[in-house]
Structures are given as structure tokens and as C-alpha cells.
Amino acid sequence: MTRLDALESVIVPAETIADVGCDHGLVAKYCVTAGLAELVIASDISEACLDKARHTLADEKNVQFVRCDGIGYSCDEAVISGMGGLLICGILDRANADGLLPTTLVLLPHRDADAVRRKLTELKYGIDKDFMIKDRGRYYSVIRAERRGAAQSLTERQYLFGAFCEVKSDVLVEYLTEKYKIYLVAPERNADKLSKLRDCLSLQGADVGGDI
DSSP, X not given: OXXXXXXXXHOOOOSEEEEETOTTTHHHHHHHHTTOOSEEXXXXXXXXXXXXXXXXXXXXXXXXXXXXXXXXXXXXXXXXXXXXXXXXXXHHHHHHXXXXXXXXXXXXXXXXXXXXXXXXXXXXXXXXXXXXXXXXXEEEEEEEEEEOSSOOOOOHHHHHHOTTTTSOOHHHHXXXXXXXXXXXXXXXXXXXXXXXXXXXXXXXXXXXXXXX
């Protein structure tokens, strides 16, 4: 599954959907052609990227192009991909300060997914989709969350490996196994990380005996 396929699989219909950090505007294109929203916003801090999105969406209606850093407008659902988790957290913090947090978030951080989950909890979102994919040799967490007005309670394991890390996933097991082997090079220094990885592998039903 590609990153774009994964995002498309969890986007839900909404009155206004924003493709934040749109680059070529492929997510916005999907939302328009699938008829998921009355208005689709393609936004990016880069005018050059917006020009690429304008080219992709040249024949489409009901699309608005906005140059801004993050979510500088009102929308019901925001899709944020193509950047690290800490940057996504910063975008969400600024949107919260400006009163512009959308009801629904679809996120695909390139790293630090645990920080994103902690931020979602802090901002009183509930995670209803959270799974791992592998695309071009790299692992990504795909997260969808809805703002519910009450904080969601997650365990440390869920923050680290996914809100639904108990659901069997070959991709997650592959990721955990690779990480385990890396940390096993220096087991004493990485004892805590190895313990958490072993715990999640066991939850997945993987054989964690010996060195895997």
C-alpha cells in the first residue's frame, strides 16, 4: 500500500477538506474527484508547491488555493502528510491557539508518530484509525482522529506503537522486529526499549524467544 492509498482509505466525507502541505495536490485531487467535500482547500507555505497543485487541479471546480504555514483557515477535516511528527504537532498547536482545529484529522507523520498521538490526546481527539504501512522500504503510521471534547486514554504502548497495536499486523511485526535487532546490538544501553518492543511483539503473537 502506498502512502497515498493509505490516506485515501481513511479520509471521510466532510463539507470542507484541507490538503495541508499539499505539494502536488494529489490528496486534494482525490477528494475532489471522489466527491468527498463541497470545498477542497489546497494549502502550502510554498508558492512553488501551490503552482504544482494548481496544475494538478487545473480542470477541477470547488478548489481553493491558500498560501499559509499550517492551518490558517476554517475546515472540517485536515489531511497532513509529507512531514515529521514534531512539525505536525506544531501545526496543531498553532491551529488550536487560533481556534482553527478541524473536527477530523488524517495524519501520516514521517517520524515521531508517538509525539503526534500524545498531542492528539492533549487536544482531546479520539483516534479511530491507526495502522502501519510500508512504502518504498520505509514504515509510516496512518492516523485518523475525531475531536470529541474529552481526552482519550492511551497506554504507553499505544502511544509508542499505535492505538490499536493489539490488532494483528504483519507490517507492525516486521517493523518491531527490525527495531529489536537494531537495539539488540547494545542490549544493556537499550534495555528499556528492548523491553517495550518485546512486550508489543508478544502482544502481536510473535516469537520473542532468544534473539528473534
